Amino acid sequence: MEDGIPNNPFGTQLGGGVGRIKLNVGGKLFETTVSTLRSGGPDSLLSALSNRPTQDPVFIDRDPEIFSVLLSLLRSNRLPSTAKRFSNLELIDEALYYGIESQLRMALAPTRLNGIDASIFTTVKPSSDGIVSAFNAIDSDGSLWVAHGGQISVYDWNLSHTATVRTHLDFITSIRRVRPEIAAVGSLYGSGLHFYNMTNGCRVDSVEWVDPSDVRIYKARVHAIADSEDSIFASYDCQHGENSVLMIDRSTLKISSEIGRMQGTSSKNAVPGKLKYVPDMGILVGSSVTSGAFGYSGYIRLWDPRSRDVVWETNEPGSGRSSRFGDSFADVDVDLDNLALFKLCSKSGDLAVAELRKLSDDPWVYLKEKNPSMRNVGISGGIAGGNLLIHCYRKQVFVGREGDLEVWSRVEDNADGEGTCEGLCRRNYVDKVEDAERGIIKKIEGGGDRLFVTREDVEGIEVWQSSNYSGAVSVS
Amino acid sequence: MPPFAGSNPFSYGFHQESNSSIVTIDVGGQLFQTTKQTLALAGSKSLFSKISNSNETIPFIDRDPEIFSVLLSLLRTGNLPSKAKAFDIQDLIFESQFYGVENLLVNSQSDPSQFDAFNLEKSLVLPLSGRDSPSAISTTQYGSLHVAHGSKISSFDWALQRKSTILTQFTAIDSLLALSPKTAAAGATDFSGLQIIDLDKGFVKDTLNWENVTRSGSTVQAIGSSPEYLFTSFESGRRNSNCIMVYDLNDNLRPVAEIGHYEIFGAELDSAIPSTKLQWISSRNLLMASGSHSGPSGVSGNIRFWDIRSGNVVWELKEKSDCFSDVTVSDSLSSMFKVGVNTGEVFFMDLRNMGADNSWVCLGDGRKVIKGKKEGFGSKVESHGNQVFCSKGGDIELWSEVQAGTITTREGGLQDRVFRRNLMGRAKDMGGSRITNLDFGGNKMFVTRTDQQCVEVWSSGRV
Numbered sequence: 044m045e046d047g048i049p050n051n052p053f054g055t056q057l058g059g060g061v062g063r064i065k066l067n068v069g070g071k072l073f074e075t076t077v078s079t080l081r082s083g084g085p086d087s088l089l090s091a092l093s094n095r096p097t098q099d100p101v102f103i104d105r106d107p108e109i110f111s112v113l114l115s116l117l118r119s120n121r122l123p124s125t126a127k128r129f130s131n132l133e134l135i136d137e138a139l140y141y142g143i144e145s146q147l148r149m150a151l152a153p154t155r156l157n158g159i160d161a162s163i164f165t166t167v168k169p170s171s172d173g174i175v176s177a178f179n180a181i182d183s184d185g186s187l188w189v190a191h192g193g194q195i196s197v198y199d200w201n202l203s204h205t206a207t208v209r210t211h212l213d214f215i216t217s218i219r220r221v222r223p224e225i226a227a228v229g230s231l232y233g234s235g236l237h238f239y240n241m242t243n244g245c246r247v248d249s250v251e252w253v254d255p256s257d258v259r260i261y262k263a264r265v266h267a268i269a270d271s272e273d274s275i276f277a278s279y280d281c282q283h284g285e286n287s288v289l290m291i292d293r294s295t296l297k298i299s300s301e302i303g304r305m306q307g308t309s310s311k312n313a314v315p316g317k318l319k320y321v322p323d324m325g326i327l328v329g330s331s332v333t334s335g336a337f338g339y340s341g342y343i344r345l346w347d348p349r350s351r352d353v354v355w356e357t358n359e360p361g362s363g364r365s366s367r368f369g370d371s372f373a374d375v376d377v378d379l380d381n382l383a384l385f386k387l388c389s390k391s392g393d394l395a396v397a398e399l400r401k402l403s404d405d406p407w408v409y410l411k412e413k414n415p416s417m418r419n420v421g422i423s424g425g426i427a428g429g430n431l432l433i434h435c436y437r438k439q440v441f442v443g444r445e446g447d448l449e450v451w452s453r454v455e456d457n458a459d460g461e462g463t464c465e466g467l468c469r470r471n472y473v474d475k476v477e478d479a480e481r482g483i484i485k486k487i488e489g490g491g492d493r494l495f496v497t498r499e500d501v502e503g504i505e506v507w508q509s510s511n512y513s514g515a516v517s518v519s
Numbered sequence: 520m521p522p523f524a525g526s527n528p529f530s531y532g533f534h535q536e537s538n539s540s541i542v543t544i545d546v547g548g549q550l551f552q553t554t555k556q557t558l559a560l561a562g563s564k565s566l567f568s569k570i571s572n573s574n575e576t577i578p579f580i581d582r583d584p585e586i587f588s589v590l591l592s593l594l595r596t597g598n599l600p601s602k603a604k605a606f607d608i609q610d611l612i613f614e615s616q617f618y619g620v621e622n623l624l625v626n627s628q629s630d631p632s633q634f635d636a637f638n639l640e641k642s643l644v645l646p647l648s649g650r651d652s653p654s655a656i657s658t659t660q661y662g663s664l665h666v667a668h669g670s671k672i673s674s675f676d677w678a679l680q681r682k683s684t685i686l687t688q689f690t691a692i693d694s695l696l697a698l699s700p701k702t703a704a705a706g707a708t709d710f711s712g713l714q715i716i717d718l719d720k721g722f723v724k725d726t727l728n729w730e731n732v733t734r735s736g737s738t739v740q741a742i743g744s745s746p747e748y749l750f751t752s753f754e755s756g757r758r759n760s761n762c763i764m765v766y767d768l769n770d771n772l773r774p775v776a777e778i779g780h781y782e783i784f785g786a787e788l789d790s791a792i793p794s795t796k797l798q799w800i801s802s803r804n805l806l807m808a809s810g811s812h813s814g815p816s817g818v819s820g821n822i823r824f825w826d827i828r829s830g831n832v833v834w835e836l837k838e839k840s841d842c843f844s845d846v847t848v849s850d851s852l853s854s855m856f857k858v859g860v861n862t863g864e865v866f867f868m869d870l871r872n873m874g875a876d877n878s879w880v881c882l883g884d885g886r887k888v889i890k891g892k893k894e895g896f897g898s899k900v901e902s903h904g905n906q907v908f909c910s911k912g913g914d915i916e917l918w919s920e921v922q923a924g925t926i927t928t929r930e931g932g933l934q935d936r937v938f939r940r941n942l943m944g945r946a947k948d949m950g951g952s953r954i955t956n957l958d959f960g961g962n963k964m965f966v967t968r969t970d971q972q973c974v975e976v977w978s979s980g981r982v
Contacts, residue, residue, distance in 0.1 A: 063579060065548065074548030076581045114547070115583045119617070123583065124607030159671050160648050160684035454686050455721040469670045469686050472650040475972065515643040515679045515976060 064093055065100035071107035072100060079117050087142030089117075109137045117143065122150045131201050151201065152185070153508040156492045158439045158450025159471045162510065163478065164493070166503040169196050169207070173502030177218045178488065178495060179226075185491025188226055189504065190215035195226050197241050200491055202506065208244040210237065219268040221275050221293060229265025229277060236265045236277045236289075238296055248296040252279040252289055259285050269318035269327065274299065274348065276327055278315040280307060286314035288329060290348055302327070302351045303344065310340045311358050319377045324399060326354055328384070330375040339371045339389040345402070355402045367391070367409065373431035380438050387433045387442060394433075394440060394451055394468070410451065410468045436489025441473070443484030448474040448496060448507075473507065543577045544570055549584035550577070557595055565619030567594065586614045594620065598627050608678040629662040629677045629961030636906040636917055637941070638979035639964055641948040645974040647673055648684065653967040653974060655695040655705075655956065662961020663700050665718065666974055667692035672703065674718045677961060679976065685721030687714070696742040696749075698768070704749065706739020713739045713751050715772065725772060729753035731760050732782065743797025743806070744768065748775065748827065750806060752794040759783045761793035763808060765827055778830045779808065779823065788812060789821060789837070800824075802850050803870075805833060809846045811860075818842040818860050818893070824873070834873040844895040849902035852920060854936075856900050856907045863894030865909050865918060867938060882918065882938050903959040908943075910954035913968065915943040944977070 064080060066073045080093040092101050103110070108125075112134065115123045126134060131151060138147040153164070169175070172192030179188040185200030192214060196207040212230040221227045224242045229235070238247040252263035263279035266286075270276065273293050280286035284307025290300045305312035315329030327348050332341035344356040359371035372386035372395075382399040386407070397406035432443035440451040454467045473494075482498035489495070494507040540555040561567035570578045580587070589611065592600040603611060608628070615621045647653065651669030658664050664675040669691060673684045689707045696704045698715070702724065706713045715725040729737040735756035743750040749768050754761040762780035766772045781790040794808035806827055811820025820843060822836040843857035848870065855868045857879065864883035899910045907918040921937040942949065952968040959965070964977040 072548050074545065074579070074581075079581050111583065111585075118582055119613065121613065123586070124610045125605070157684065159686055160673070160681075162646075162648055452686055454688050455723075467688070469690075471669060471671065471686075473648070475650060510681075515645050517643050518641055 064095075065098075066092070066110075067100040067102045068105055068110040069103070069107040071111075073107075073110065073114060075114060075118070079114070082117050083141065083143035083146055089141050089143065105137065105140065109133065110141075113138060113141060113143060113147070116146055116150055120146070120150070122147075132203060135201060148200065153492045153510070155509065156437050156439075156489060156494060156507075157509045158441060158452055158473050158494075160509050161450075161473050161494060161507045163474075164506045164508045164510070165202065166505050167198055167202055167495075168503035169194070174500060175497045175502075175504050176214060177216055177228075178486065178497065178504060179219045180488045180490025180493070180495050181220055182490045185493070186220075187490065187495060187504070188218055188220045190218040190228060195228060195239060195241065197226075206241045206244075208239050208241055210239055211246070212237065217265055217268050219270060219275075221268075221270050227268050227270075227275060227277070229268060231264050231266070234262040234264055236268070236275075236279075236291070250277070250289065250291055250296065250298060252281075252287065252298075257285070259283055266314050266316050267318040267329075269320045271320045271322060271325075271327075271348070276302075276318055276320060276348070278318055278329065280314035284308060284313070286312075288315065288318065288327070288346070300348075300351060302346050302348060303329075303353065311342055313341075315344070317375065319379075321377055321379060321382070321399065323379070323382060325349070326399075328375075328377050332373060332375075334373070334389075338369070339373050341372065343372075343375050343384070343386070367395075367407075374433040376433045376435045376440070378435035378438065378440070380435075383435075385433055385435055385440050387431055389431060392444065394442070394470075430483045432484055432487055434487040434489065436494065437492070441487050441489070441494060442470075443487050443496070445483050446479035446481060446498070447472065448478070448484060448487070542571055545577050545579045546584045546587040547580070547582055549588075551584075551587065551591060553591060553595070557591075560594055561618070561620045561623065567618060567620065582614070582617065586610060587618075590615055590618060590620060590624075593623055593627060597623070599624075609680055612676075612678060612680075625661050625677055629963070631660055631662075631961055633962040633979070634904055634959070635962070635979040636904065636908075636919070639943060639977040640979075641944055641966075641975050642978045643679065643976035645675060645679060645681070645976060647972045647974070650972060651691075652970055652972055653956065655692050656958050656965055656967055656974065657695045657697040657703060658958045658960030658965060659697050659700060660960065662963050663697070664958075664960060664965060664974065665695060665697050665703050666967075667695045667705065668972070672705065672716065672718060674700075676700070683718060683721070685716070685718060687716060687721075688723070689714075694739050694742045696744060698744070698749070704742050704751075706742060706751065708738050708740060708754075711736025711738060711756065713742070713753075727751065727764070727766065727772060727774075729755075729762060729764055729777075731755040731762075733757050733759065740793045740810075741795050741797045741808075743799055745799035745801065745806075745827075748799075750797045750799070752797055752808065752810075754793040759791070761791075763794060763797065763806070763825070776827065776830055778806075778825055778827065779832075788814065788819065792821060794823075796846065798848055800848050800850055802853065804828075807846075807848050807855075809843065811838065811842050811844075822846060822855075844893075844898045845900045847900045847902045847907070849905075849907060851905050852902070852907075856902065856909070856918070858895045858898040858900050858909055858911075860893050860895045860898075863898060863911060865900065865907070865916070865938075865940075867936070869936065882940070897953055897955075899954060899957050901957045901959070903964070907938075908957055908964070910957055910966075912953050913951035914949050915954065915957070915966070917941040917943050 062077045077093040080089040083089050112126045138144040169191045175191045177190040187198040189196045193210050193212050197205045199205050212233050214232050215228045216231045217229040219227050226239050228237050235249045235251040237249045240247050254260035263281045265277050267278045275291040278288045286307045287304040288302040289298050292299045310333040313331045315331050317330045319328045327346045330343045342358045345354040347354050370388045370390040373389035375386045384397045386395050394410045395407040430445050434441045442449040450473050451468050451470050482501045485499050486497045496505040544551045555571045558567040558571035589603045615624045647668050653666045653668045655667040661677045663677045666673045674682045676682050689710050692705045693708045694706045701719050713727040714723045717724050731737050737753040740754050741752040749766040751764045760782045763778050765776040767775050783791045792810040792812045794810045796809045798807040806825040809822040820838040823832050824834045826833050841859040841861045844860040846857040848855045853870045857866045866879040867882050868879050901908050909916045918938050921939050956967040966975040
């Protein structure tokens with residue numbers, strides 16, 4: 044028959060009895076092909092059924108309607124709209140039964156996050172202590188680790204709640220997942236870095252920073268946590284300002300070395316409030332920002348954790364021959380995809396970028412906003428402390444300015460994207476005016492193609508994601 | 520076709536003659552019967568024709584049987600059955616693409632011939648992300664839509680599902696024209712060059728520029744197109760010269776001609792006005808180009824009709840008093856309509872004789888005294904089919920010609936034409952912010968307003 048149908052892409056489907064298989068699911072007959080059933084992977088129940096030699100329909104005692112949704116998924120790699128009749132949880136449970144959860148996960152996952160095309164998808168709200176003090180979004184598996192009050196809650200890629208653990212801390216201010224089941228938490232209201240196992244709720248270990256030779260080092264509190272493939276980094280400070288970054292072995296959870304101890308007597312040697320590890324270069328980026336009556340001041344420091352040396356540092360105001368004197372940065376983040384350092388100027392609201400591989404005295408390239416409608420924004424006087432935020436995700440830079448959420452994204456160019464993105468970056472609002480009225484943005488973090496945003500004194504975490512095929516809203 | 524195979528349990532009880540036109544199809548375990556004639560309606564390239572040509576007894580398709588039954592009904596009747604409401608349009612599109620019958624689905628849902636002006640009501644709202652209001656919109660024949668808002672362009676397919684949002688180099692886009700569902704020409708009055716943009720990936724495929732004498736950049740004032748040509752009205756960055764460039768749409772946008780090149784000499788104001796609206800009049804093979812200028816002595820403008828081949832003005836109309844705020848030509852009515860910027864009234868001009876004695880006929884209140892006020896400022900007028908749509912503030916008026924049987928002849932010999940006005944929409948849809956764009960595609964009308972981050976879709980009740 045193939046001769047009559049040249050270039051038939053559906054040859055297997057139009058083919059004869061070979062490869063066809065009948066299934067009786069909960070009393071309803073389905074017919075499909077072996078290749079469709081096997082597309083769920085060799086270990087799935089369905090592909091095991093496809094190997095049965097008999098011609099009789101295989102009986103499966105499950106709900107036929109959910110099965111028809113999953114069969115459509117296997118046939119066309121997309122979920123049909125009939126899937127909306129069921130909750131994601133039902134679909135996931137059923138897909139687990141048939142062993143095709145990876146297909147379902149791909150179909151349910153959000154599309155690549157595009158800041159100019161994102162909308163609020165849902166709000167994740169812990170049941171008690173709903174005001175989230177810290178969270179960590181895991182990009183690799185899309186899960187969300189939330190600290191609220193003294194509790195840690197974990198949400199999986201589908202944003203469904205999987206576990207909550209009560210810690211001994213009263214108020215967690217930093218959290219990071221350091222192993223698939225272990226969260227590292229720290230608090231500004233209690234000393235030490237603590238590791239909690241989320242499966243059984245036990246504290247596994249704690250790391251305190253003490254120095255027998257220096258009595259001032261006691262009751263050190265954790266400000267920021269970062270991790271590399273084999274280590275955990277945590278910045279500690281003590282009552283009188285002494286601070287340091289401790290490198291902790293990921294497997295033994297013991298201190299392996301101490302990086303950059305400082306006195307903490309001025310803003311130039313205060314504790315790093317933000318830590319980020321750059322795996323591609325093996326460096327640790329720490330930054331500290333203090334804001335006072337005379338504006339912002341702070342530093343950015345890069346360490347090589349192996350040699351414990353400072354590789355590069357800059358202080359603002361004051362360092363280099365900065366063209367932007369008096370416009371020191373309000374927040375810093377590292378774009379791990381492009382290996383670039385971004386800072387947000389506190390006064391002008393401009394964004395500046397420096398290539399991590401070409402850091403020098405004044406490496407900054409300032410991205411100006413040419414759009415006249417967006418020029419007027421920025422914090423005047425620089426006294427409104429702590430509400431300028433910057434987070435790099437998926438090659439875009441998200442900026443929280445009071446309650447406003449903005450994105451700086453690169454304009455696609457048909458020429459190859461050589462050089463810096465000066466002039467090719469555009470700033471747009473992600474949110475609407477009414478979104479901004481919900482409150483001041485406290486933290487932005489991306490993970491699993493979602494952007495998570497928390498606001499001051501607002502319960503829950505906003506989840507923003509891009510949605511293709513988001514359709515029209517009917518007016519009734 | 521051999522007799523049915525007895526081994527197949529599903530084929531028991533089905534008797535068919537060997538030369539019968541009845542076709543039995545097994546879709547995902549369910550049997551369907553139809554005729555070869557019905558399947559042939561799907562076109563030779565579709566999977567249906569492959570099924571009907573299959574020499575198997577019962578061809579098997581490994582797809583969802585329920586959606587197939589919807590598509591089969593579509594094939595039989597040309598319309599979607601009501602049970603299709605159980606599925607998202609996205610499902611139907613995807614499945615119809617698999618079977619190769621998407622055009623039938625488009626025809627049933629968004630047929631331009633089903634545009635019913637008197638039946639339009641605001642039915643849908645297409646939300647746009649971010650905080651920018653739409654500045655320009657463009658549609659294709661079957662109702663897919665591109666919206667420029669801020670520096671972004673969002674694209675919607677004919678079923679009004681958002682396909683993509685891309686970032687452009689413009690800070691704001693003032694003119695936008697869809698060249699195909701995936702490409703658009705975009706220009707701005709503050710950015711040099713006309714960009715041909717791939718709306719899928721978001722990159723600039725081509726940049727078209729006008730080499731003006733002063734060697735300054737050239738900004739885009741208007742874009743228009745005919746089936747063969749793309750027209751762009753450029754003004755030099757120094758605003759002292761302007762022209763209309765003609766590009767060949769079928770030959771890689773090769774520049775074909777440069778018409779209406781004006782340079783400012785002396786104080787002659789008229790030559791300094793670039794065209795801000797370009798409209799192709801296919802019945803006459805003419806390009807209508809209009810532009811206006813607001814000065815201390817009021818608004819003045821001109822409307823020119825260009826012969827593209829010769830590059831000459833066929834007919835020109837100078838507007839001194841009550842200049843147009845917007846002007847449009849209706850091909851099917853062979854008339855031209857304008858909104859007066861001072862009076863805010865709709866005027867009409869018969870284009871069946873283009874001559875010096877031709878003048879505007881006021882359709883509204885002709886005795887209105889022109890005060891200093893610009894009542895028609897910002898009003899838009901667009902024609903679609905046999906109707907003319909005019910926006911005044913937040914309201915839309917629909918003007919249609921009354922086909923009166925009685926004949927009252929004027930001295931010129933031409934019949935007097937009667938146009939009557941309707942206010943569009945239900946009471947709750949009227950008013951609102953000022954309308955900035957009116958466009959038509961498929962069986963729908965698209966409306967944008969100031970300070971609204973969405974596009975309104977007006978369609979006839981039957982959706």
